[in-house]
Amino acid sequence: xxxxxxxxxxxxxxxxxxxxxxxxxxxxxxxxxxxxxxxxxxxxxxxxxxxxxxxxxxxxxxxxxxxxxxxxxxxxxxxxxxxxxxxxxxxxxxxxxxxxxxxxxxxxxxxxxxxxxxxxxxxxxxxxxxxxxxxxxxxxxxxxxxxxxxxxxxxxxxxxxxxxxxxxxxxxxxxxxxxxxxxxxxxxxxxxxxxxxxxxxxxxxxxxxxxxxxxxxxxxxxxxxxxxxxxxxxxxxxxxxxxxxxxxxxxxxxxxxxxxxxxxxxxxxxxxxxxxxxxxxxxxxxxxxxxxxxxxxxxxxxxxxxxxxxxxxxxxxxxxxxxxxxxxxxxxxxxxxxxxxxxxxxxxxxxxxxxxxxxxxxxxxxxxxxxxxxxxxxxxxxxxxxxxxxxxxxxxxxxxxxxxxxxxxxxxxxxxxxxxxxxxxxxxxxxxxxxxxxxxxxxxxxxxxxxxxxxxxxxxxxxxxxxxxxxxxxxxxxxxxxxxxxxxxxxxxxxxxxxxxxxxxxxxxxxxxxxxxxxxxxxxxxxxxxxxxxxxxxxxxxxxxxxxxxxxxxxxxxxxxxxxxxxxxxxxxxxx
Amino acid sequence: xxxxxxxxxxxxxxxxxxxxxxxxxxxxxxxxxxxxxxxxxxxxxxxxxxxxxxxxxxxxxxxxxxxxxxxxxxxxxxxxxxxxxxxxxxxxxxxxxxxxxxxxxxxxxxxxxxxxxxxxxxxxxxxxxxxxxxxxxxxxxxxxxxxxxxxxxxxxxxxxxxxxxxxxxxxxxxxxxxxxxxxxxxxxxxxxxxxxxx
Numbered sequence: 001x002x003x004x005x006x007x008x009x010x011x012x013x014x015x016x017x018x019x020x021x022x023x024x025x026x027x028x029x030x031x032x033x034x035x036x037x038x039x040x041x042x043x044x045x046x047x048x049x050x051x052x053x054x055x056x057x058x059x060x061x062x063x064x065x066x067x068x069x070x071x072x073x074x075x076x077x078x079x080x081x082x083x084x085x086x087x088x089x090x091x092x093x094x095x096x097x098x099x100x101x102x103x104x105x106x107x108x109x110x111x112x113x114x115x116x117x118x119x120x121x122x123x124x125x126x127x128x129x130x131x132x133x134x135x136x137x138x139x140x141x142x143x144x145x146x147x148x149x150x151x152x153x154x155x156x157x158x159x160x161x162x163x164x165x166x167x168x169x170x171x172x173x174x175x176x177x178x179x180x181x182x183x184x185x186x187x188x189x190x191x192x193x194x195x196x197x198x199x200x201x202x203x204x205x206x207x208x209x210x211x212x213x214x215x216x217x218x219x220x221x222x223x224x225x226x227x228x229x230x231x232x233x234x235x236x237x238x239x240x241x242x243x244x245x246x247x248x249x250x251x252x253x254x255x256x257x258x259x260x261x262x263x264x265x266x267x268x269x270x271x272x273x274x275x276x277x278x279x280x281x282x283x284x285x286x287x288x289x290x291x292x293x294x295x296x297x298x299x300x301x302x303x304x305x306x307x308x309x310x311x312x313x314x315x316x317x318x319x320x321x322x323x324x325x326x327x328x329x330x331x332x333x334x335x336x337x338x339x340x341x342x343x344x345x346x347x348x349x350x351x352x353x354x355x356x357x358x359x360x361x362x363x364x365x366x367x368x369x370x371x372x373x374x375x376x377x378x379x380x381x382x383x384x385x386x387x388x389x390x391x392x393x394x395x396x397x398x399x400x401x402x403x404x405x406x407x408x409x410x411x412x413x414x415x416x417x418x419x420x421x422x423x424x425x426x427x428x429x430x431x432x433x434x435x436x437x438x439x440x441x442x443x444x445x446x447x448x449x450x451x452x453x454x455x456x457x458x459x460x461x462x463x464x465x466x467x468x469x470x471x472x473x474x475x476x477x478x479x480x481x482x483x484x485x486x487x488x489x490x491x492x493x494x495x496x497x498x499x500x501x502x503x504x505x506x507x508x509x510x511x512x513x514x515x516x517x518x519x520x521x522x523x524x525x526x527x528x529x530x531x532x533x534x535x536x537x538x539x540x541x542x543x544x545x546x547x548x549x550x551x552x553x554x555x556x557x558x559x560x561x562x563x564x565x566x567x568x569x570x571x572x573x574x575x576x
Numbered sequence: 577x578x579x580x581x582x583x584x585x586x587x588x589x590x591x592x593x594x595x596x597x598x599x600x601x602x603x604x605x606x607x608x609x610x611x612x613x614x615x616x617x618x619x620x621x622x623x624x625x626x627x628x629x630x631x632x633x634x635x636x637x638x639x640x641x642x643x644x645x646x647x648x649x650x651x652x653x654x655x656x657x658x659x660x661x662x663x664x665x666x667x668x669x670x671x672x673x674x675x676x677x678x679x680x681x682x683x684x685x686x687x688x689x690x691x692x693x694x695x696x697x698x699x700x701x702x703x704x705x706x707x708x709x710x711x712x713x714x715x716x717x718x719x720x721x722x723x724x725x726x727x728x729x730x731x732x733x734x735x736x737x738x739x740x741x742x743x744x745x746x747x748x749x750x751x752x753x754x755x756x757x758x759x760x761x762x763x764x765x766x767x768x769x770x771x772x773x774x
Contacts, residue, residue, distance in 0.1 A: 078654030135659065161661040189661065272665070276737060298666055301751060303738065323751070346656055348750065349663055356748070378656060405656055436657075462655070487654070 010036045020045045039063055046070070047482075047507050049087060049111065050532065053562045054095030065104045066130075067096075071111035073510050073556055074460075075485055077135065080512055080554070082538050084569045087111045090120075097124035105130040105156075112136070118143030122150035130156035130184075137163040141171040141190070148174035156184040158210075166192055173197040180204050186212035188236050188270065195221050203228045212236030215272040223255040230261045236293075237270035242278055256281045269293035269319075276304040286311035290338075293319040295345045306331050317341040322356045322378060329361030333368025341374035346405065359386030366393035374399040382439055383411045387421025397429035401436035407463040407488075410440035417441050423448035426456075436460040446470035450477025458483040471495035475502050485510040493520035500527050508558035519548030521555055525575035532564055533557045533575040680734075680756055684712045685763035695753045701745050708732060712761060719745050734759045 014037055017023055027037040043066040046052060057064070071087025089111045096103050103125040113136045121128065128151045141164065147157065148171055172187075172194050182205040187193060193216045202208060202225050209232060213222065217238030226232070242252060255278075265285045274297055286292075289312050294300060300308070301323035309328065312318075315336040322344050324332070332339070342365060344357055357379045363386045366372060373396045382404055402422075410417055418439040426432060426449050433455055437445065441464035449456065450473035457480055465471070471491040474484065475498065484506065492515030503509060503524075518535070525533040536554035564574040678695040691711055698704040701719075709715050717727035724743050725731050732744040736755045744752070744759070 075654065077659045078657045079660060080654045135661070161659060163661070296662070296665055299754075301755075302747075345662065346658065347666065348748065349656060349658060349666075378658075403656055407652070407655055460657075462657070488652075 007036050011040045014040055018043075042066060044068070048558050048560075049089075049092070050562070050565050051507070051558060051560045054092045056561070057092075058095050058099040058101060062099070062101065064096075064101055066107075067092075067103065067105070068107040068109075069111060070109045073485070073508060074110075074483070075487065075510055075512070076110055080487065081556075082536065082569075082571060085536070085572065086565065086567055086569070088567060089113050090117045093117050093121050093124070097121075101125075102127060104128055105132075107132040107134075108136055109134040110136065112138040113143070115139050115143035115146070119146040122146040127153060129153055129181075130158075132156065132158040132160070133162050134160045135162065140165040141167045141169055145169055145171040145174040148172065148179075149176065152176075152178070153181050154179065155181050157182075158184055158186040159189050160186065162189050164190060166190060170194040170197055172201060175201055177204065181207065183207050184210035184234075186210065186236065188212045188214050188238075188272070190214045190216075192216050199224055199228070206231070208232065210234035210267075213238035213270065215239045219255060219278070220251050223251065223258050226255075226258045226262055230258075231264055232262060233264050234267040235262070235265050235270070236268075238272060240271050240274040240278055242275045252278060252281065256284075260284050263288075265289070267291040267293075269296075271297035271300060274299040276300060279304055279308055283308070283311050288314060290314055291317040293317075295319040295321055295343065297321070298323075298347065310335055312336060315339055317374075319343040319345070321345050321347045323347055324361075325356040326358055326361035326364065329357060330364040330368075333364045336369060338371060339365070339369040340371050342369075342372060343376040344378055345376075346378040346403075356380075359383045362386060363389050363393075366390040370394055371396065373397055376401045376403075378403045378405065380405060381409060381412050382418060382421065383413050384416060384418060384421035384424075385411075385413070387418065388424040391421075391424035391428040395428045395430075397425065397432050399434040400425055400429065400432060401434065401460070402438055403436065404438045407438050408440050417444070419444040419448065423452070426452040431455050434458040437464055438462060442466050443470035443473070446473040450474050453478055455480055457481060459485070461486040461489055463488045465489045465491060468492055468495035468498075472498050475499055481505075482507045484508075486512070486514060488513040490515055492516050496520050497524060500524055503528065503531055503557060504559050506559065508556065510554075510556050511552075512554040514551075516552050516555060517548060518546055518550050518552055521552055522548065522575050524557070529576075530559055530561065531557050532560050534568070535573045535575060536571060537573065538571050678753060678756075680758050682708065682711070682759040682761070684714070684730075684761040687712065693759075695756060700749050701752075705732065705744070708759075708761065714761070721746070729763055731762045732759065733762055 010033065014023070014026060017026055020043070023037060023041060027034045038060050040063065041061045042063060044057065044061055044064050045068045046057070047070050049069045049071050057067075069089065069092060071089075072081055072085060075081060076085070087110060089108055097120055104127050106121065106128075107130075113133060118139055121131070123146075131147060131154075144157075144164075147154065175197075179201070182201070185201075185208065191214065193214055195217065198217070199221065202211070208229050211225070211229065211232055211234070213225075213236055215238050217225075219240060219242055222237055222240075259281055262285060266288060268282070268285065268289055268291070271294060276299065279300070286308065292312055292315055294305070298321065301321075305320075305324055306328050309331055313335055316338050318332065318336065318339060318341070320343070324344065329344075332342075344361075347356075357377070359379070359382045362377055362379070362382070366389060370393055372394045375397065376399070379402070382402060411421070419442055422435075422437060422441070422445050426435070432453055435449070435453065435456060435458070437460065443466045446465060446469070449459070456478045459474060459478070459481065461484075468491055470489070471486070472495050474481070475495070487510075491511065496511070496516050497520055521533050521535060525531065534556045535552055536556065538553075564576065568574055679692050680695055681690045681692055683690045693707065693711070695704070698707065705716050714730045715728055716730055716732055717725035719725055733741050734744055734752070734756045735758050736742050737757065741760070747755075
């Protein structure tokens, strides 16, 4: 029936299909739908930049306006992937520019971005509006100057946790006077900024809704900026410090008054440096906050932190350091009844690694906040009883990531592994999509995961399991698994080769410090030509003198339509 | 204060094994079975340096030990799984504190004049308390989270950023040195009141 409609009608219908997965499904129905869909597709998501080539993207989706690209494997965040592994955005930008694609939005995660790429980007797409860079590296503030100077309709420049080399230029001053379209600006990861240019920029961009400052912006400047931008919805403060010495009671008074006018702020972050006695200035906006990120606010702890939380009754998302302690989490539980997402980060990575939170805090949260669906919790210890209680109180987890600082720690009360606890979580949260395990774990936990975690898409395993059976349970049971990353666990060749077809249904598999041998990886690569099986061996001598029986230090495999990548460095050996 | 013999962490056990390679390589997986035998007690809110509970295996000098430990005892690569960016931010903050030196006044009840010490010089509570004991010729009692300092009429206290007088030893060392403005060694009945606080 649909074949009698003109293409425009189909296109119009497809306009209402927005999620990537749904559009992918639509394109598989028939050739006609494939054709209509591909010409009308504006937003493309590529979870692994090596799964496909820029040329194929451009050929299939000539109308693409918004592109998301991810590069390095997730474990690169934790220094498990060497420098120069790959993930370069340059070829993508070049291909898009060459094909005269009307790119408007680019979002990159864990990719290597050069100043040259940013320059080409800024010059090639006249309607370019939004650049979001998350955990990227390889560029300097010169690249930012190009973006500022050349993207005439820029709405969003969002730099999250990137490693950026800062030159002596004043990149912010490169925004021309005619730039009045900014809606979102985040430079919190930089160390310096030109304050004069910043204040002028804010003054001439009345549509600014999201502004995240860095630690070079002092309190006085914040006050002036907020005067100009009371319409802000999303604020990241920089330095929130008043010196004891100077007479800043005037500044503080003005700040308090200005903040009272900022009635739209719903998301608050920053406090990279803070004088706790200034915090009362923000109490008035706490009432309406839905997102509070104090995970970089190392200067706020104990009673000040708890006092602040007590004002935040409408919080839905809270990111915090473990300074909050179990007692503080009890306060969160009684105050933030709408809480959906909680992230508790460790404050001490060095030395003893004593986190101030335990299972007690988590149970308190689960009791007080039944809407909780997303958790990242770094803690000292965890018990099965606690996890079982949490599972019962909160059956709606989509993301559950637990990190016990001592990675093989058992339940300290019973000395048992945490299999039963995690088992309870996967059994109760039927919509669980992401899970990270830690603590002492046997193969049993994987049996539970395979049995119950039907919607699981991403699983992170470290120092867990006893035998190949564990990994096999997961590969067999989790039908929707897309990303599996394993480190320091006794899974080997039998598990790896058990179901080689499975890996084509997944985005990627990472295994490091496990029991897989070179021979098994070679076998896998031979059987599955549409997988890239990369061996990462930093101790040079790549292809020489290696026995098949040798264990592989790091293996990263991913499905791909374009074969081994040509930009692999010396220490990466792609098996064929 | 009591020292304990047993190591607290699995990583310590690994450090005593003969093995090649960095921590975090596959050899270190073998620690898994040994951790079942561990009977560590964990003391979440307490400073590890001053802890001593009934059947605790916490070594109060553990933190000092770890910082002078051989390289094999270093953290496992990539654990805890926190982005470098985040680690660097918090490390920078700690280093700020470390480079400027932190001289605080120390008074002792009954002493005619005050002293000044640089908190930065000490790695943890045991060293600090020993230095104070030497400086003022007294000895401090045994610390427990529940009862404070027992067994001496001297109790070390400090004034924090909020202006409150706190018992030395309750919070993690790093938190202490960043919030301590000055110290006072209390003596006598006033001390007993604080020392017995729950």
